Amino acid sequence: MQIDQTIVRQAARLAPRLLARHLRAGPAEAPAAPKAAARDGLRGSGSWANEWTGGDSAPAVRARPLMTEREVRLHNWIADRLEVETPTATLHAGVALAAFLHSDAPGALDGLVADMVIVDEAGRPVAALLRERRADPATRGRITAALAAAGVAHVDLPDRLSLSRLWAEIADTLDHLADADAVAAA
Known part of the structure; x- marks a missing residue:
């Protein structure tokens, strides 16, 4: 004043x-x-x-890609398969866990990111696809623990992956979701 x-x-x-x-x-x-x-x-x-x-x-700014070329091809392949097999599910890349999980501990979810997340028609996360983090295994452990505590399944994306095996794991996760929805509707 x-x-x-x-x-x-x-x-x-x-x-x-x-x-x-x-x-x-x-x-x-x-x-x-x-x-x-x-x-x-x-x-x-x-x-x-x-x-x-x-x-x-002003500082010079350069844009860097969100995903590598390999990750883009994998994302597109999974999105195409989801569209055919489960048209109500969507695939999202680079999703922060804080976007769909809540923790009472401040900062518990800071810096935790799922590489890809499959979401159902209601907007609920069905499964998170995670690649190996050899440089920081502790972060990978925190991510899987947070997903397990929330009841969200996770599928591993190994460096050398078999697409048929990967899709089998994703389909198994989606089948469990369909079974749970059928039980809830009855």
Whole structure:
């Protein structure tokens, strides 16, 4: 509150001087257009920061792929099979466990990501597909423990995988889901 009053007093003290200076100077020149607006006329979020710091000093940003080429082919193959076998299920890639699990312990799910998740028509996760994490086996253990505690099945994606064996595991998981839904409906 005291800071606001100080600012108002300073503005009231300086306002007559600034007005007099402006009236003596005559019409001012048009302000120069900012660099970002002059280039293409489009302004995104954060463009104001580049005007103040200079666009040349902004860090260089490169996009990196979300999945490797092998993972994209696998994702597309599984999505095609799901569409034929279970048209109500969808496949999602790179899903944070915090998006569909809840933990009372703060930070328990931070940094835990399933490589792919199969979701049923109600939006419930049916199965998580996980690849090996040789560099960080502790994270893999935390992921599988969290999925097991929530009752979400997981399917391993080994480095050398057999597509027929992988689909058999996925189909088995989906069959268990269909059996559970039939029991719940009865």
